[in-house]
Amino acid sequence: MPKLDFIDAPSQNFDDRHRPIRFCMLHYTGMETAEEALNALRFPTPRYAPPPPPSENSTAPIAAPTERVQIGTRRVSSHYLVYPDGRIFSLVPEHKRAWHAGAGAYGGETDMNSASIGIEIQNGGHDFGLPPYPDMQIEAVMALVQGIKLRHGLDKQHVIGHADWAPGRKLDPGEHFPWERLAHAGISLHIPVGEGDGNHQILVQTENASNDFVSRAQIGLRKIGYGLPQTDIFDIKTKDTIIAFQRRFRQADVAGNLDVETLAKIERLADIVLPS
Numbered sequence: 001m002p003k004l005d006f007i008d009a010p011s012q013n014f015d016d017r018h019r020p021i022r023f024c025m026l027h028y029t030g031m032e033t034a035e036e037a038l039n040a041l042r043f044p045t046p047r048y049a050p051p052p053p054p055s056e057n058s059t060a061p062i063a064a065p066t067e068r069v070q071i072g073t074r075r076v077s078s079h080y081l082v083y084p085d086g087r088i089f090s091l092v093p094e095h096k097r098a099w100h101a102g103a104g105a106y107g108g109e110t111d112m113n114s115a116s117i118g119i120e121i122q123n124g125g126h127d128f129g130l131p132p133y134p135d136m137q138i139e140a141v142m143a144l145v146q147g148i149k150l151r152h153g154l155d156k157q158h159v160i161g162h163a164d165w166a167p168g169r170k171l172d173p174g175e176h177f178p179w180e181r182l183a184h185a186g187i188s189l190h191i192p193v194g195e196g197d198g199n200h201q202i203l204v205q206t207e208n209a210s211n212d213f214v215s216r217a218q219i220g221l222r223k224i225g226y227g228l229p230q231t232d233i234f235d236i237k238t239k240d241t242i243i244a245f246q247r248r249f250r251q252a253d254v255a256g257n258l259d260v261e262t263l264a265k266i267e268r269l270a271d272i273v274l275p276s
């Protein structure tokens with residue numbers, strides 16, 4: 001791994017940790033430019049009321065953000081921001097708590113900001129057509145994660161995406177993020193190839209169905225670390241969690257179907273993770 005140079009860009013948005021560091025969480029910024037993301041991760045920014053729903057007869061243009069009503073201040077941050085060219089900005093010291101995770105559950109953790117180091121990766125994400133992640137950027141992310149893992153003794157199963165923590169609410173870093181490369185470098189989970197791979201035959205056809213496949217998927221997802229209740233019903237939370245799993249481990253089809261390949265991969269991965 002190359003030696004990393006960090007660019008100091010201190011953020012105002014952080015406080016004290018209440019937990020030891022156990023996780024590393026990867027995000028995309030979801031913003032159009034790195035400069036915009038850098039500003040939002042360093043300083044309080046205005047939070048605006050959502051635009052009113054357009055009425056059917058209205059021809060008025062949607063108000064520009066500056067014309068909207070400010071309803072508060074948005075304060076977010078991460079420890080690092082990685083630019084598309086591989087430059088790494090250091091925003092919050094690792095021993096402090098950055099504000100990147102929000103509400104969620106994974107691996108028995110409830111205060112993810114306290115227990116993790118957050119890395120924002122500049123990428124427009126789903127709102128901007130899921131642009132590819134350049135090689136230089138991914139190499140920088142991998143070297144950064146490797147260093148964090150070594151410094152804090154993190155297990156590779158605790159290198160996760162924002163979507164793993166908050167399925168349904170968060171989509172990042174998205175199905176174009178090359179998790180396979182991280183897995184092959186030994187810095188995130190890898191699922192060995194096996195029976196069922198390539199078989200997209202759907203096992204659960206209807207919403208709220210209840211059968212053995214649903215129960216098995218929930219058991220496996222929970223063992224991997226997902227914060228999913230064991231309801232034995234194919235409910236919306238189960239579907240959202242399957243989508244999060246697919247965005248990481250079955251990126252060619254992230255429709256959220258419980259199919260043969262998805263269940264096989266869930267169970268194969270559940271067999272190799274350690275209890276959290």
Ligand SMILES: [Zn+2]
Nearest residue numbers: 027028162172
């Ligand atoms: Zn995120």
